[in-house]
Amino acid sequence: MTRRGVGTWVRESVWEIPLRRYLALLVTAALVTGLVFGVRALAHEDRSCAPGVARPADSDECVGVATGAYDFGHAQLRDVVRAIARENDRLKPGGYVTVALMLPYSSTAATNLNDIQHQLQGAYLAQYQANHDSNGQEPAIRLVLANPGATGAHWQQTVDQLARMTTSRDRLRAVAGIGQSTDNNKKAVQALTRHGIPVVGSSITADDLANGQGGKDPYPGLARVSPTNxxxxxxxxxxxxxxxxxxxxxxxxxxxxxxxxxxxxxxxxxxxxxxxxxxxxxxxxxxxxxxxxxxxxxxxxxxxxxxxxxxxxxxxxxxxxxxxxxxxxxxxxxxxxxxxxxxxxxxxxxxxxxxxxxxxxxxxxxxxxxSLAHPDAWTKDPAKTGGSAADFGVLRKLLTTAEREPAGPIGPVALDDGQLIIGYDALQLAVHGIREAVPDGRNFPALADVGLQWPQVKGSLRVSGASGWICLDLHGNPYDKAVPIVELTPEGGSRFVRIAWPEGKPPAKECLPPS
Incomplete structure (x- = not known):
């Protein structure tokens, strides 16, 4: 080897060692940087499901308030959810108030999903009626879906979200539905009413999820369309x-x-x-x-x-x-x-x-x-007061309208479990309270004024529901509400037996609760 070759080899060797170390440092730095960004990516994992709905850190359920056409992964809800979204999209910006239908949409139990589907269909029909068949009354009604989780465990997150919607351009003015009388739903109703949000219970019947027990009103602004237990x-x-x-x-x-x-x-x-x-x-x-x-x-x-x-x-x-x-x-x-x-x-x-x-x-x-309601109640056991076949006929007409566009389709319909009927009546009552609370010269009611309407829902101001008259006492409970007695049948489904009354007879035509 020449002297020049030796020197060149020495110089190359001298530089090769630092270069290898430099490359090793670069690789190490890249790995560390990748690890850091990976950790950050995990820490900021996108847990959203749809607008307004996300998975909490400790759950895979999608909870919150869905403001778009989100069916919570249940194909049987898809038609009615899309119908609601179409109706909401037709509303003029700034011309509506919002009502949330709160039910356990992420439930996987077949019986619960049937209940949810039917209540949602009924609520949509009441929304459609309010926006199209009420002689131009205002405000228009926007309907959104509030999910506290299958067992209601995430009620706090959902309630907080609903509370924020009362002061935003959503103008939330009532929450309807609620579902079963459970401890979590009891907490949710208590929190909602503490925020001053009016609540209209559809199928809650527990006596301790009602006002007026012992003369006390623990849920100010709560009204119900179903009798107590x-x-x-x-x-x-x-x-x-x-x-x-x-x-x-x-x-x-x-x-x-x-x-x-x-x-x-x-x-x-x-x-x-x-x-x-x-x-x-x-x-x-x-x-x-x-x-x-x-x-x-x-x-x-x-x-x-x-x-x-x-x-x-x-x-x-x-x-x-x-x-x-x-x-x-x-x-x-x-x-x-x-x-x-x-x-x-x-x-x-x-x-x-x-x-x-x-x-x-x-x-x-x-x-x-x-039962909370039954389609045969007013045709097979007509009463002179307390409800009528004509009142139920309004719902029948809406169902026919919803079989095709633009109102429908809303999916397969079943009436004999009473859930569609009671979902319709609950939203009817919410709409009644909202529109009665609109002051002269204004387009929208104040949140605090909606719940103040419940004591006046009686007499000529009653709601003529498809399940029967809704006449509320001072505590927001229905007075002498029609109670259909229903029997399960061996062939499947149910059979209407007779209407019964808490007072032993139908209410008087004035439908004014006694003192």
Whole structure:
């Protein structure tokens, strides 16, 4: 090797070592930088589902207030959600107020989804009627979907979002729906009304999710279109002539707002019964099966142990447990005895329940319940007051309109579970309160004024609902509301039996609650 070659080799070697180190440092820095950006990307992961809806950090549920055509991943909601979006898009900017329909849209239980679909269809029909068939009354109504989660666990996030919408260009003026009478929904209603947001409950019936109990109003601005459990029990008693010596109570322990107040109402009806009430303990999420089927199998033995005069079972529980109990009674040992199960409106969920053993209903067993509404109520048992076939006919006409564009389609419709009817009436009441609260010379009501309208909803200012007259007392509860008694049928679906009344008779034509 020449001297020049050696020097060149030395110089190249001297520079090669730092260059390798430099490249190694560059690679290391790139890896670190990539790791940092990766961590940041994870930390700022996009958890949005749709406008107004996102997955909380601790959940995969999409919760919040959907302001667009978002169906929460349920194809059966798609048609009606798109119909609502089309109606909302037609509204003139700045010419509407917003009503949120709050239901557990992310539920995966088939019976809950049927309920949600039907209530949503009813609410949309009331929105469409308000915007197209009310002689130009203002303001127009925009409808959005508020989801607190399948069990209502994310109620706080949803309520906070709704509260912000009251002071934005959304002009939120009421929340309707709510769904079942659960502890989480009770907290949600309490928080909403503390924010001054009027609430119209569609299917909540628990006595402790109502104003006026003990003369107190813990939920200022709450109105309901369904009777309380106590009123339902009174109507059921007036229909069935329940005798303490011939009835056995089966109840959910520890219960939730719905089951507890239903249990208390039933216990009062059969005070002095010779039989100890029989409890069962379901899972915390009462839409789940749990192990209560085993308990019900045991209770059926005790049912057969009662005297032969006992023919009535009062059931204070949710629909999943009711279905398990009916299935157990289908295999009871005393098939020669006839029993009638009487329960609350939760039984309407079983109208289209595939897991119900309908053959049990052919073995001297009938299941009757207080429905919130039924399509045959005003045609097969017309009353002079309290409601009418004509009032229900308005909804029928809307359903025909919604079979085609521009109003529809809204998806397959079912009326016999009462949920579409009660969803329609709840939004009707919300619209009534909003428009009655608009002051002269203004286009929109103040938020605080909407809930103040509820005590005046009576007499000639009543809402003539498809489920019956909605005449509210001073606490926002319906007075002597029609209670359809309905029976599950072996063939599927339900059969209307008769209208019953909490006061034992329909209200007077003035529909003015007594002092």
């Amino acid at each position: 106590t009123d339902e029990a009174r109507a059921l008693a007036s229909f069935a002539k329940v005798s303490a010596g011939k009835a056995l109570l089966v109840y959910d322990k520890p219960g939730d707002p719905y089951t507890r107040t239903l249990q208390e109402s039933f216990a009062a009806l059969i005070k002095g019964s010779p039989y100890e009430p029989q409890p069962f303990t379901p899972p915390a999420d009462r839409s789940q099966e749990g192990t209560t089927a085993n308990t019900f199998r045991q209770i059926t033995h005790l049912v057969c142990d009662t005297s032969r005069e006992t023919d009535t079972i009062l059931f204070a529980g949710r629909h999943t447990q009711l279905r398990q109990f009916i299935n157990a009674l289908g295999g009871r040992g005393c098939q020669d005895r006839t029993f009638t199960v009487l329960t609350g409106d939760e039984a309407s969920y079983l109208t289209h329940e595939n897991d119900l053993d309908r053959d049990a209903l052919r073995h001297r067993l009938s299941v009757r319940y207080t």
